[in-house]
């Protein structure tokens with residue numbers, strides 16, 4: 259368990275609007291939806307399907323992830339709030355089923371659009387399409403609802419973020435001759451390998467799923483290390499693309515990279531303190547919720563009716579946004595602090611508009 263505080267203390271300390279639990283007796287689904295903020299609009303955020311050791315771990319995860327979505331939407335200039343959901347798997351190997359997905363879809367539907375679900379770890383386009391049989395408030399399917407797999411867009415945004423970090427670190431924008439170490443080569447990691455190999459980078463990967471490692475070795479010529487060693491590989495960019503909480507204050511001392519920039523949500527265990535430690539260590543940090551916003555921009559943008567051209571432009575803007583935040587971080591305690599400051603100003607602006615309109 260990560261938090262000793264009561265659930266209400268956790269909600270109030272992070273500023274959540276709602277935390278809702280649901281059990282479906284027929285399928286045994288246990289799920290949680292957390293809406294952090296709707297100050298800027300309805301909230302789009304993925305559904306994570308994962309085995310948690312305890313309910314407390316699931317609550318901790320959904321609260322942190324949903325707050326990150328609020329920041330992600332705000333920093334990306336989207337008129338959307340932040341939310342996320344988790345499905346607590348009863349055991350690690352439980353296969354996904356249509357009944358389970360449809361039960362989750364009915365839970366999502368009870369929010370009447372204040373929460374719009376999409377993919378996250380453990381959920382694929384088929385699962386989304388099954389959910390969409392029960393609710394229209396879901397994005398990222400291929401047949402029943404729109405959007406498709408957002409991972410390639412997320413990877414493209416991370417790639418733009420990496421370019422911005424390289425420039426800021428005075429290493430040029432060119433990936434040729436650079437080494438990028440990637441932890442986790444699932445949906446996003448594989449797309450990132452493709453972009454990096456096309457750009458001429460040397461790629462080192464690790465994943466607990468051997469099939470995924472074999473795929474990127476064959477397809478993109480990636481080198482491999484054991485998953486216990488990937489975070490300590492000597493490289494130009496370290497890209498955590500698996501789960502969150504992988505870098506803490508102690509791990510910062512073991513990093514052998516000038517840049518940390520990856521797709522995983524909540525890369526830093528304690529983002530406030532660990533981002534300061536990174537700055538002190540001279541490591542450029544491409545803030546996770548800034549650089550991994552490509553998938554959200556794609557699905558939220560489609561939901562809002564943006565054209566393909568606008569979607570592409572908004573994804574490309576991740577480069578400029580990252581540059582702007584890195585420059586601002588020179589005067590702030592960390593990159594994370596600089597990014598949060600901009601996001602919170604926009605959210606406060608949204609709340610003021612609400613009050614005036616009301």
Ligand code: NAD
Pocket residue numbers: 377378379380408409410412441442443444445446447464465466467470485499500501502521522523550551553554
């Ligand atoms: P995924 O489930 O497809 O891939 C995750 C990969 O990480 C899997 O291959 C898994 O085996 C591997 N993994 C898990 N634990 C590991 C460990 N300890 N060491 C090495 N590998 C490990 O998920 P994804 O969609 O690629 O998302 C990856 C991360 O990016 C997640 O944190 C997710 O929240 C975040 N993210 C994803 C998107 C998106 O569009 N999919 C958008 C924003 C953020």
